[in-house]
Amino acid sequence: MKEYLLKFPEAWQFDVGSAIDDAVKAFSRNHREALTFIKRGIITAISGINDLLAFIPWWVFIIAVALIGWRVSGKKRVGLIYAAMLFFVGSSGLWDHMLETLSIVTASVILSVVLGFPLGIVIALNKRAGKIIRPILDLMQTMPTFVYLVPAVILFSTGKTPALMATTIYAIVPMIRLTSHGITHVDEEVVEAATAFGSTTIQALVKVQIPQALPTIMQGLNQTIMMAMSMVVTCSLIGANGLGMEILLATNRTEMGRALMPGICIVFVAIILDRLTQGLVDSQEAESK
């Protein structure tokens, strides 16, 4: 038996990977100044958010979350549970780590909304744009998350900036998808009515399509927040401080208890974020029915 029938012939193998490596590295070298500028901007923004969160006294923070939880769910008990969860984070000595995690999540959610919302509208309104962008979104969502970490590190070295980049690439997808889905699935007759009464494209969009799609768009926001929350933990691998970093350190030292505490804190923060934004979705839905 010929060898090339058993093994994939070496002559037919080619190396795209290293070519891409070189290209990314070259890009990083050639645009060092611009990249540094971006990096500085991002770091300023994240630490701004962090300062803002840290400025709020811990007890005000807990009371505020409890009140919002009470309002959104309509149950006092739920507000108290949220307060207890946050109290647990504080008493575990992880309050500042939580704020660091939250500040990266917040920054990347803001970036996802600012970029993803308009992009979702473009896809909904322009079929050709949709045909190009949709496969890219599929790719972004199915690609293993670690793959994003490498180029982010090459471009911005380690720290919060590459973490924000990687988190945003991962978390922006549901924002784009659900915005577009919401806009395209507005009741056809309602859109026809908007057109029939002489709305311009912008008027129909702002006065009818976006408000009608708002529950779906809010669902997208909820998913974006949850995905950002999960990615930011992975990003501890490239030096993003916060709860994820605590878990990483504990893992390296095989300290079960030390890994468990921040793990539970992440679950609590995720639950609170999910329920609060889900409450927002529900109230939107109730309003539009």
Added chain:
Amino acid sequence: MNNDIIIRAEKVSKLYGKNKKEASELLKNGADKDTVYKKTGVTAALWDVSFEVKRGEIFAIIGLSGSGKSTIIRCFNLLNKPTSGKIYYEEKDIAQFNKQEILNYRRNKISMVFQNFGLMSHRTVLENIAYGLEVRNVPRAERVQRAKEMTAMVGLEGWEDKPISSLSGGMKQRVGLARALANDPEVLLMDEPFSALDPLVKRDMQFELLSIQSKLEKTVIFITHDINEAFKLGDTVAIMRDGKIIQIDTPENMSTHPADDYVRQFIDSADKTQVLSVKHVMVPPACLVKPKDMPSHAIREMANNDVSTAYVVNEKMQFLGIVSIDDAIRARDENLPLPTFINTDVLTCHEDTLISDVLSLAAKSRYPLAVLDNEKKLKGIISKAAVLASL
């Protein structure tokens, strides 16, 4: 109603699919919709549709689903663009309108009422009604004022600030109607507006539409699959099948002279008493006499025509009463003038009365009813048997 034409469709066709040229050739040679679809994959939603709508009339288009009625109505406000053919609004070809002209046309001239209401659930009743005014930048105070008037006109006072979800189906369509009228358009397109409503509410809404239309004298193009509704509301009725117009006529002519079996079947499904008036089933009186005629002349007339009563009219053909043959014989024998014996106790009805409305009258009457026109002239007679036979 005057006779000028506000909207005119001229040989309008709408084909969906790739191979439109070949499909057009087939259709020109008289192929039907199914054959064309099988051979070319093209759906002929409309083919060679032409008609005229007069200002101020209700033009009803009736057909089953897939007949193209919803496609044609959407061509009038450019929600659909015809593949070929032209639509004229006041003799202007609407396909030639630029973007701004299309907006102005939709904002000022033509508005639409939808089958499932097409209301915006994130807006209140008043905000929905004011939508058309809002997009054409009418100042807030003015549009609120106007929307309030419209709300009152459709009988929804007190509901202005309620959400759409709190309304019943009939109320929702009242909002749809008020929204369409708020722009004060010339033409109202109504796409099966009452089909989603239950029968009692539907009847209310039909009545509401007729009373609003008589007040505002809008031109209405009304789509329906219900022949009773088309005949009740339409001044003119067009019947569509497989994207083509089969017959355009007044309800009366259509029911008395259906163009083909398809139309006849459609009409047979209708409740005829709602459509046919007395003049469609009356017969000419067999025997007419004048007051100054000799009784012997009246007897001879009745004998010749083999009837036992004669209808008495004056010089102007105005109806005076009837004379039975017994009375005429008495008049001759006693040598009295004929008018002494005229029986005026005869029920009469107007020639335009609907048959449904004379049913009880005909049942009560001993003699056939005398059918009169506006000047009391005798136009014909209608017997109990004829009324019942028409059902």
